[in-house]
Amino acid sequence: MKKYGLLIVLMMILQGQFIVPESTAFSGQTIQRGAFGDDVIELQARLQYIGYYEGAIDGDFGWGTYWALRNFQQDYGLDIDGLAGETTRSKLVNVSNYDENYVRSNIEKGNKFTYYGGVPLEQQVKKGETAVPKTPKYPAGYSDTDIQLMANAVYGEARGEPYIGQVAVAAVILNRIESSTFPNTASGVIFEPLAFTAVADGQIWLTPNEQARRAVIDAINGWDPSENALYYFNPVTATSNWIWSRPQIKKIGQHIFCL
Amino acid sequence: MKRTLLFSILFIGLFSAVSWGAYQQQEKQTLRNHMENQYQQAFHEMNYQMDLLHDQIGGTLAMNAGKNLTPALTEVWRLTSLIHADIGQLPLGLLPFNEMEDFLTKVGNFSYQAAVRDLEASPLNEEEYKKLETLYSQSEDLQKELRNIQSKVLADNLEWIEIENLLATGDEVKNNAVIDGFKGVDSSVKGYALETFEPTEQESVQERRKTLSHLTGEDLTEEQAMQKAKEFAQVDEDVQMDISKSLDGSDYPFYSVSWETAEGNAVNMDLTVKGGYPLYFLTDREITQEKVSLYDAGEKAAQFLKEQGYNDVVLESSRQEDGIAMLTFIRLLKPQDIYVNSDAIHMKVALDNGDIIGFLGMDYLQNGEEREVGEVTISEEEAIKLLHSNFTVQESRLAIISNELGDEVLCREFIGTLGxxxxxxxxxxxxxxEEKVEKL
Structure with a gap:
């Protein structure tokens, strides 16, 4: 595909229709892998225009975009760092075109489309096919539904607690998944009989708020304010004697967290 | 006339109340039966699988050829995981049955690790055979104890729902065959686990790292800890802070500090009592208009880490999600340039004003002991020859990772594309x- 890209550029030079740089190019930020947004959309579109990038133009700077950018940098004698810094961006703007209206409107409509240079735009929109909407990416191993389920559990169990207490409850669920003495999945841990009161009394099916979801994502990203706890209880309402015998780690809000 | 009317209304009312009540009662009974049946299914299945486990362990003992041993050991591993799943469905939440589950996991890990290795090249050694023999007799005892409970459940028509209610109310339960039985099983298992599975070197290293006992430094007072938190978070001297010390059950003593920012957002931080090493730092706030790029956020976080004295880490990966930059830094061992994936520091940077709103130093601290780094004896070219022929190498470097068996190994790491x-x-x-393959 690299060669194809160069060929297109060469053809354009021969035809004397070399592109005049657009005035509205990039926001001036250095773009790196993992970034998300308008600058990435433009980067992908421009790389596709000259044949380096074949993936979907979705604003998500993943590995596909990264290799495309590096190949571009290699062919044009730039530093091969996979970063769209100033030099790389201006080179890219010089040799490619970006029809912002076309690209943005297709993304908004959810169309499946491409943006190769030298091909009429109307042929590049796949009629009747919709692109799979971009779902947020989470750290390895957790799906959107796992997060939903955990957010439900956290909201049902700890909605009156401070934020840090909610992260701690989410962390306890994750610590249990990791532990050898509990089930190994989010659903297994959450629905284990008698494990959580919110599951027993149905409060888990309340609609969680944004904060509970944030708490779950922080916990998945590794934050553990419970410091490795496997249990927690409210000392005012706890009915089991056994739970008092567990080694206690710390108290957050109304909950005592223990091993 | 009036009286007749009144009576009729009363009668109709009474009749509908009674039939409604009867209907509710019936509904409730149906649901109750349904649930009881599910519990019964899980319980009897667990017993059945336990029988199979015992037989299967016996089977592995009788075999001597490596070829048959692999599927047999895999079956042991599969059964432990099935039993584990059944236990997860029983209402044992508040009944200590941890030892049993822990024991099952250990049996599973042992059989898995033996099954995945090339048994033709390195057959089971004497010690491992002994372990299998012990497991065989232990699983027989467990099977008997569980069978005992099972026959009592069947003989006395014991209901699991009743047991669940007993456990949920938390009253001291006496003379319940099932509860006493499970407690008995759990306490006998405790002895088994100790006797059969001495902690391996790798486990004791992990255990030691978990307690952070390798940290050096003086114990901090509350005042000093708050001072340390202020320096770390770069907040004003006069900010009002709350501090509390960890309770006695923690693996390592730590302080929890919390305060509010000028905008009223809650900030929390834990740091070790010994040496005051930050464990985590977290600010909860909404993110407004994004103005900072992921790249700049990474630079800022790197600068912050340098100022805090983390001189041996480099940015490994970054991700932009909902106005936040999630950054992962890992340790780079000099002079060999070896990247250590496990020694990670995670950071969160708000992309509206570039503030650092999260820091996570636990992994870095836990693995912070000095390592013996070996030498690589396989050259890059030799290693590339070992890769799949359709795999196009794009980047390569040296790395230390934990492999499937949990051992730290020095590797050549290749990032590349396949299709x-x-x-x-x-x-x-x-x-x-080939120690590990990850799809990115």
């Missing part, structure tokens, strides 16, 4: 074994 996908492959730098 449209990007993979990361680790080749052991000494044996040439």
């Amino acid at each position: 449209d996908d990007t993979f990361r492959i680790f080749i052991n730098g000494q044996t040439g074994q």
